[in-house]
Amino acid sequence: MFDNLTERLSSTLKNISGRGRLTEDNIKDTLREVRMALLEADVALPVVRDFVKRVKERAVGTEVSKSLTPGQEFIKIVQAELEAVMGDTNEALDLASQPPAVILMAGLQGAGKTTSVGKLGKLLKERNKKKVLVVSADVYRPAAIKQLETLASDIGIDFFPSSPDQKPVAIAQAAIEHGKRKFYDVVIVDTAGRLHVDEAMMDEIKAVHKIANPVETLFVVDAMTGQDAANTAKAFNEALPLTGVILTKVDGDARGGAALSVRHITGKPIKFLGVGEKTDALEPFHPDRVASRILGMGDVLSLIEDLERNVDKEKAEQLAKKFKEKKGFDLEDFRGQLQQMKNMGGMMGMMDKLPGMSQLPGNIKDQVDDKIFVQMEAIINSMTSKERERPELIKGSRKKRIAAGSGTQVQDVNRLLKQFTQMQKMMKKMQKGGMKNMMRNMKGMMPGGGMFPGR
Template sequence: MFENLTERLSRTLKNVSGRGRLTDDNIKDTLREVRMALLEADVALPVVREFVKRVKERAVGTEVSKSLTPGQEFIKIVQAELEAVMGEGNEALDLSCQPPAVILMAGLQGAGKTTSVGKLGKLLKERDKKKVLVVSADVYRPAAIKQLETLAADVGVDFFPSTVEQKPLTIVKAALEHGKTKFYDVVIVDTAGRLHVDEEMMDEIKDVHKALNPVETLFVVDAMTGQDAANTAKAFNDALPLTGVILTKVDGDARGGAALSVRHITGKPIKFLGIGEKTDALEPFHPDRVASRILGMGDVLSLIEDLERNVDKKEAEKLAKKFKDKKGFDLEDFRSQLQQMKNMGGMMGMLDKLPGMSQLPGDMKDKVDDKIFVQMEAIINSMTKGERARPELIKGSRKKRIAAGSGTQVQDVNRLLKQFTQMQKMMKKMQKGGMKNMMRQMKGMMPGGGMFPGR
């Protein structure tokens, strides 16, 4: 996410370090580079102009505080202005109304609207403990209704049936009535998308909006369209009273132009980021955390939240008890750790949130391939219970059988066993309470240190 912008800004901001005072002259080149970095990231020109102007006003003549270098002072200013451009803080959904609270989803075709309905339904059900009903008023794309029905079943929320023969207004009125009589907390309405903004589409969604009077009208837009995302959001906002934006496909957006342009152009907050295809890949948007990630400082708060949400408490307690009882770390435990890592968005998803990871060389990042974890899990699944408990049993013929069962090669099995042995050694250090020893072990297990093999 935002790799290109992060790399360019990190390189640029190094240029102001070592100055005793920030002056017009010594930051002129840096500001020019910042301006170019933002334009290359496809940030809208009015946003770039305003951003650079504000940074310059705050930076020129600023006395460097005793504890900070001028470079750090300048970065602090850039970070504060990035936050201001994207919004001062996370703006949560306002569901404080007589239930059911209606959320209307709008957007162009292909932006990920239907998927976002499913993800949002899951988030509201699991995090906010809401009783959720979803309905599709997209009668122009027959697959849309079926897609939402399947998604609803996957995430465990209720689906209100509709057909392509019905009128959108008839569907939404019936869904709202059902929501009231069955005491739902939230009704999420998926609407039809078009390939571009047209009058017919706007008239239809205005009528649906009027009939529902939703508490939240969210515009779903593809982050990879850059500043066009902000312009399309503005066109919708001119026709509908939008309350916020969901930026989708952010994990594929190396530039960041949409995230930095939407708020300024529409005046509406980004409320969520879609960061993958999984049904739980929807994050509340925190401008301060995103600004930190753009500047290569990571996002430790989101990482902690991911850990709290995805780590299996029972499994963690079981492993902790094993440690306490001085029992060994076996391949069952190793598989459990791999599964927990997968639940957190894989290794790259975690590394992306750690400070300084943007400084990792590209070839080192390439070595962290999440597919390898799927392969490792398949290899462990092909072992017997006895082999998982006592890996030393796995010799020649057993290795061949495990490789055949997991669709891998014997060398892949050997590599997994070697990595498991490294992990086992690290766990023994932890049992002895040697945190320094454990950290030293972990350094050896980072990309390039042997734990994560290349492709």
């Protein structure tokens, strides 16, 4: 997300970095470039106008802090205004009500509402330790109810059964009553996708809202529709008292116009971002972190949170103990590292959150393909436990067997073994405590070196 905007803004803001003082003249060209970058990112025109006006007002004649250059001061102003446009701070769900707290999900057809219901249920169960019940009041789309039932079963949350011959209002009422009787903390009601111009469907969701009396009414919208996402949310907000927005398919949106337009146009906060297809690919929306990513400064806080959630502490301790006892690093350990990386959204997911990654040349980014890691894991899975412990055993006939078992070529197995040997050498350097040697070795692991095969 924001790839194009980050690239444009990074090069634009470099131009102002050598200025002695911020004046109307010397920021004019930069502001024009910022305006163009935002419009190209499909940010709504009223938002762009207001943003540029506020940056200009704050920047012209501003006293530059002694610890900052004028260029840095300007970037600081742009960052603060980006945060203000998106809502300053993360607004968490307000679940402080008499249980069960009801969350009503609304949105257009195909926006990813049902998937978001499952993701949100999982997040509330795992991170907030809530007892969650989900129900589908979508009686129009074929298999919508079955889809939510399957999803709930996969992620381990409770599903309240409903059927297409019931009225949506009756379904919501029955689920909430069941939630009260069985002491659920949260009931999430999935509704049918509808067009805001469809009066009958809008009347229906108003009736469901009235009976459900939700503490949160979340509008689910596809980020890839750009500023249209904000306009649609505004139309829905006029019919329903929305409390927030979930922006889906953010990982496929290189522009980011929706994220920068929604709050300004609707007055409602973005509460979550859908960042992938997996059931845990839902992130709370932090405007400060997103602004940092737009300006190419990374999002280290989110990366740390990902590490804390996804790194298997027990396995990490076992590996640390192995290191202490000077035992070797084998292919089993290597596979463990690959799995942990996959849990964190893969290499690209991690790289997006690191500062300065927007400056990497495109050909290097292209080499970091997460499919390679899936292939590497498949190759290791095709080995026997003895082969994983002692990779030196893997010669001609064994390589052929491993390649056949993993659906790869012998040269892929050779490449993995070469990469593993490099990793093993680096681990030995770490055991000896030679940080300089280890850093030198790291160069071979970086894109363009031996770790990520070129195309």
